[in-house]
Amino acid sequence: MKRTISLTVNNRPYTFEVDDRKTLLEVLRKRLSLTGTKEGCGEGECGACTVIMDGQAVTSCLILAVEADGTDIETIEGQSIDEDISDVQQAFIDEGAVQCGFCTPGMVMSTEALLRRNPNPSDEDIRVALAGNLCRCTGYYTIIDAVKNAANKRGGKK
Amino acid sequence: MIRDLAYHKPDTIKETIELLGSCEGKTSLLAGGTDLVVNMRKDAYHPDNVIDVKGIEELKRLEYSEDEGLYLGGLVTCNQLIFSEMINEKYPVLVEACKKHSSHQIRNRATVVGNICGASPGADLAPALLVLGTEVDVVGPNGERLIPLVDFFTGVKRNALEEGEIVRGLKVASPIKGYKANYSKKARIKGPDLSAVGVAGLASREEGVVRFAFGAVAPTPVYLDVSDLFAEKDYKAAKEELMEKVDASISPITDVRSTEKYRRRIAGVYTRRLLEELWGEGDK
Amino acid sequence: MAEDIIGKSVERIDALAKVTGDAQYVHDLELQGMLHAKILKSPHAFADIVSIDTSKAEKLPGVWAVLTGEDVKQYKIGLYLVDKTILAVDKVRYHGEPVVAVAAETEEIAQHALELIEIEYNELEPVLDVKKATEKDSPIVHEDLGEYEHMEGVFFPEPGTNIANHFKIRKGDIDDGFAEADHIIENEFYLPQVNHVAMETHTSIARWKKGRKVKIWSSAQSPFAVRDLLGKGLGLPHESIEVVVPYVGGGFGGKAGIHFEPLVTLLSRAAGGRPVKFVASREEEFNSVPVRQALLSRFKTGVNEDGNIVAQEIEFLWDSGANADYGVNVTKAAGAAGCGPYEIDNVKLDSLTVYTNKLYGTAYRGFGHLEVLWATERQMEHVAKKLGMDPYELRKKNILRPGSRTITGEKLYEHSGSVGKCLDEVAKALNWDQKKEEPSAPHKARGRGLALLHKAPAMPTDVGAGALLKFNENGSVNLTLSLVDYGQGTYTALAQIVADQLSMPVDRVNVVWENNTETEPYDWQTVASKGLFISGNAVIDACKDLKKQMKEVAAGPLRASVDHIVLEDEKIYVNHHPDHYIEYKDIGMGYTYPNGNGIGGPLMGRGRYIAQGLTNMDKETGQGLPALDWTFGAHAVEVEIDKETGEYEVVKMASAFDLGRAINKQNVIGQIQGGMVQGFGSAVMEGYQFDGEGHIRTNTFTDYKIPTTMDIPKDFTPIIVETPQVDGPYGARGVAEHPMISVPPAIANAIQDALGITIDELPLTPENIIEHLENK
Ligand SMILES: Cc1cc2nc3c(=O)[nH]c(=O)nc-3n(C[C@H](O)[C@H](O)[C@H](O)COP(=O)(O)OP(=O)(O)OC[C@H]3O[C@@H](n4cnc5c(N)ncnc54)[C@H](O)[C@@H]3O)c2cc1C
Ligand code: FES
Ligand code: FES
Secondary structure, rough: EEEEEEEEEOOOOEEEEEEEEHHHHHHHEEEEHHHHHHHOOOOOOOOOEEEEEEOOOEEEHOOOOHHHOOOEEOOOHHHHEEEEHHHHHHHHHHHOOOOOOHHHHHHHHHHHHHHHHOOOOHHHHHHHOOOOOOOOOOOOOOHHHHHHHHHHHHOOOO | OOOEEEEOOOOOOEEEEEHHHHHHOOOEEEEOOOOOOHHHHHOOOOOEEEEOOOOOHHHOOOOOOOOOOOEEEOEHHHHHHHHHHHHHHHHHHHHHHOOOOOOOHHHHHHHHHHHHHHHHOOOOOOHHHHHHEEEEEEOOOEEEEEEHHHHHHHEOEEEEOOOOOOEEEEEEEOOOOOOOEEEEEEEEOOOOOOEEEEEEEEEEEOOOOOEEEOOOOOOEEEEOOHHHHHHOOOOHHHHHHHHHHHHHHOOOOOOOOHHHHHHHHHHHHHHHHHHHHOOOOOOO | OOOOOOOOOOOOOHHHHHHHHOOEEEOOOOOOEEEEEEEEEEOOOOOOEEEEOOOHHHOOOOOHHHHHHHHHOOOOOOOOOOOOEOOOOOOOOOOOEEEEEEEEEOHHHHHHHHOOOEEEEOOOOOOOOOOHHHHOOOOOHHHHHHHHHHHOOOOOOOOOOOOOEEEEEEEOOOHHHHHHOOOOEEEEEEEOOOOOOOOOEEEEEEEOOOOOOEEEEEEEOOHHHHHHHHHHHHHHHHHHHHEEEOOOOOOOOOOOOOOOOOHHHHHHHHOOOOOOOEEHHHHHHHHOOOOEEEEEEEEEEEEEOOOEEEEEEEEEEEEEEEEOOHHHHHHHHHHOOOOOOEOOOOEEEEEEEEEOOOOEEEOOOOOOOHHHHHEEEHHHHHHHHHHHOOHHHHHHHHHHHOEEOOOOOEEOOHHHHHHHHHHHHHHHHOOOOOOOOOOOOOOOOEEEEEEEEOOOOOOOOOEEEEEEEEEEEOOOEEEEEEOOOOOHHHHHHHHHHHHHHHHHOHEEEEOOEEEOOOOOOOOOOOOOHHHHHHHHHHHHHHHHHHHHHHHHHHHHHHOOOOOOOOOOOOOOEEOOOOOOOOEHHHHOOOOOOOOOOOOOOEEEEEEEOOOOOOOOOOOOOOOOOOOOOOOOEEEEEEEEEOOOOOEEEEEEEEEEOOOOOOOHHHHHHHHHHHHHHHHHEEEEEEOEEEOOOOOOOOOOOOOOOOOOOOOOOOOEEEEEEOOOOOOHHHOOOOOHHHOOOOHHHHHHHHHHHHHOOOEEEEEOOOOHHHHHHHHH
């Protein structure tokens, strides 16, 4: 079955018809060509597909696109305009928190959601917030540093 | 890959029940989808119809009153509980259990009711809800009924719901005076993982209540109310008998996540530690 | 250059593309008219294929190609021992082996087509135990072993058995050695298969073109290896194959060699040239792509009362699974490091690659060394215990030092690097000479452990790579080479090298990211921690060539001898007249005199490097010179363990590596941290599980766990030791694989120290610990 949905992605409104069985991840990547959001497992375990939906970090591989009708979605592509990148993205660069980069979009989105709800995360808060984002390259140390760095830059008092 | 399906999004429980009655083929309710969609993707289960309950306002209730206790609607997510001041104050054991459930992203979607309805033997919310005293508020074509949570689990991934019924929410008893409760979970890793053993304990010296509940050590969660034991016997004897009772009540298996032997050991150690933490040493 | 760029933590050149989601991986590519491939996999570990009926699938609208083993049986794929077919032929040899492949308009149609395929199997008794596999009455996994092509004189299969290779080392006289020993200590060690778990699963696209040509886009570590093996396997000339590698989401050895490229090529051909894409699902990544081999080791060590190890007899049984193409080389390479970084005069070592009916083995970060050093470093602990000697002292006494000879007879020098320094650094970081801290609770215990490691690149003796430098119009340069940077950061280090060599800012060096076999100079493979060493040298060579040309051209207009021309800060001048200069941009495309005369033409630096002086190892004794460079390292670990549950925490850890010279410090630290955590995964939680019939039980992230942010040791100190490598670029040697090696024994040794139990099989789960405590 198909139905028409309307949603906002990175501040841009969309209305289109979608197959009931398609996931939000498939629609973002294939339909909207927003391939920055990655698929690492399709089973909710790796976090590579993390996007922010109505302000909350979610794994887009476990959400049907039809469930996203009427929602506001933010993806990695919405975190920068040209060279103007977010402080979280800059912090990932500065701390060397990027290796192969496949987990990075998901990590950035999880971090963004964390810092919005908790501008002063403790070490433990960071580990908990990112525990659903697997990275096989970095061993996480630089990623945790990047989150702290971004929090400091964003004016969270330490 | 998910198979073809028809998606419905009713606004009311009434409509939902009607849909449950009228849809052809297999029909599933969809809350957070973190259980259902995974199964659909793995092709472990493929419903012809999916009824998304997220449009039903009534299911969003999260209310507490001194007399009635807690009402936890069908759409309340794990993270809602973690970030609720009220829950942190009145039922911190629920916060503990939710924190040990999956990852942040999943908890933003996963509902408590979905966890219970999925009826997985290791469902992390079950032990805590059992020791708190919980009833399942069910609505169906033939009216409403309350099912004690202990009776709700009927087998591995099977629950007591009948055709056309939906869970509106959970009624959790008012906090027992002076109670303490906690949830211990053993998993393979410290990060997100399904539980290999889950133990919830609740004790109140004031009211003479001691309860335990266990996940992932039997086909369904196991509940033990041992208040009488601690009323009748001295602490040491009661504790010893509790330990025996735990071992006799659980029937763990060996699988990828753990072995029978180790599960028994952990259930024992966690029970003992929770008892010491919640009840303390010595008689009432 | 005023500022020294070498050693600086320059920002990764690929970082911006990756943090913005701009970097495109093969996962992200879509071609016009592209079809989607799906594969049907074996449900059995070992079975005869009785019949396959694909007729219904072929008739399904939207299906363009259906291939079975029968269609592809003439093609064999392999590098060292050519034992692989593209789809199962006549037999399936592991659970998850691809049996039928379909290409269709959509993934849904392809999936539907698979469901219409009927296959009848006749199940056979699977070979699941590596020890039993070597026994006389074992079923044979590959009856045709005798007919398989292999590198003659390098690998030695034993037809009629399950032994795909037998590698030997004989040094000194083993009998004399044991006769001399005061104590003899014998033990067995085991570790299971593990998965690489690159976050991007294997993905390939092929477009078959008229004239028997093909273009491939693949998540591969080694574009030229893909081209070579595809060409040889399918009988296509090299020049008809183009392999493109864009961004790659991690490899760790799992994307070395060749994987699904031949399959998508044949599907595209069968589909009349429509491009075909295959993306392995995570389950397929666990089920159908190769893994790190399991290893059963037997050690017999002769040691004197004073701790001097005089003899060691070793048998390695490598569980290489259903194919041994890559496995044979792991067996050989790791065999050559089989005693650990110690000098032992009398050694007898037999390293056997054994077929079983499990997932097949391949390279994984460390290429057999994590496996081998799991055994050597545990055995050292057993020896120390037997002698009642401090494990630090025992190691210190036996380590390789300048003047020592390795077990293959190679002499080490001062500049070969120092395992002793690494050992001392980590011992110091954990205050080894002081008493341990008290445990935080009475039911807990604390322990400390050490482990050493060494590894040289495992590669053919004649591995080489090229590099090409071209000026752009504005005086910046483009560097092309076919070493792949799939996350290690090598390209950034190479950019730093070019910047230093040519005296220009690093952001004026553009390392062309996408790899393409049509336009880039050759490189054998991106493996073995040889990338920066070999390609770094090739890049330096290219810079020299370019500088020479620049000077030659500039000599005219500057009216000077090339000997007196200086290149600095993007300017060329005669050394005593720095103000009279030519800018790079005015010479890169040739110099133009004021009157319009042009000279020089576009300048291009060509560089190349080949491993020098390496030799094959002798068939009977293993003696030879296989090592390009040795990187040594050490770990020290402190654990706190709950004695009732076996749960534990690595409370403190330090790791040191003698990497010669850090070209980019931040990236080196990144490699150390990331590698250590992978080793931590192998130590603590990872490992395939099979049921009694050989079915994989751990084929999703739900049941195959890797470390998360909550699992990693909280207090970890990476330490860089720098003893420059004479022939390495700027003194550098490889360090990509090493950080994960020997993490498991370091932790097991700490557990032994805490609880007095000796755990000799991985992973070190709390259950495993309790089991040993109960049997103590
Ligand atoms: C990566 C990952 C990690 C996980 N980790 C854990 C974990 O650590 N611990 C744990 O316990 N679980 C875990 N789960 C399982 C799952 O997330 C939980 O069980 C979750 O609480 C289910 O809630 P949901 O709202 O997503 O359920 P859904 O998937 O929406 O529904 C689950 C089942 O309940 C039924 N259902 C839902 N709502 C109702 C209703 N109102 N009335 C009747 N039936 C209903 C559905 O039809 C379905 O059968 C994990 C899942 C994933 C994907
Ligand atoms: S792809 Fe969604 S969590 Fe892995
Ligand atoms: S950088 Fe490669 S997975 Fe995180």
